[in-house]
Amino acid sequence: MSLADQFERAGIVAGAVLMVALPLSLALEALVGPQGPWWRLLAVLGPGFVVGWAAATDELPVSYSSVWFVCFLGYLLAVLGVRLLDLVPVGDHTGSVLGVLAVSFVVAVVADRFR
Template identity: 35%
Template sequence: MSLPRRLEQTGIVLGSVLMLSLSITVFTPLLVENPQLWQTALLVYSPGLVVGILIAFDKFPVSYHQVWAFSIVSWLATVALWMVFDVESVTTDQSTAIGTWLVALLVGALVAWVNPKTQWRRSNA
């Protein structure tokens, strides 16, 4: 495997880790009662690591562009909905925060599904 291809795969994995962590970071206080750094990192970054590896090796039916679209749109929708519903703290307004977060994830998934751009596929180079 060529060096440019390996670097591209590394970038896909790192980008997926960073982008997919946007949606999860706000809920770490709810997921772990007294979160330590390694627990928080595992919860926040492992979904992106798994998805990034699968996309880099063509084992997942979504493109890298769809991961970015989903992450950015769902994060922006979460922020907008929390402003509309006046969610000040995830721990005090749990039901509103989780409900609006789930709606935002659905909006992000819909945008990523409707506008897939091009499917990322490995070249035979």
């Protein structure tokens, strides 16, 4: 494996960690509050590492661009929905924020299918 391929895989893992962390940070803040437990960072970054590793080794059933698109659009739609519905602070509206996040991701997945 060439050095360029190794850097590409490292970039895929790093990008997935960041993209998956966006919506997970909103969900975790709704569930445990802004001053969460010590494992909060692992809970936000760990799933992205797993997704990124699977994408870098071609073991993910979807493309890396789909992961990026769905996570980013889903997060933007969720933040917009939380702001429009005035669900701030999110810790006080846990169920509603998680519902908005779920609907946002359904919309993002449908948009990715038609992209």
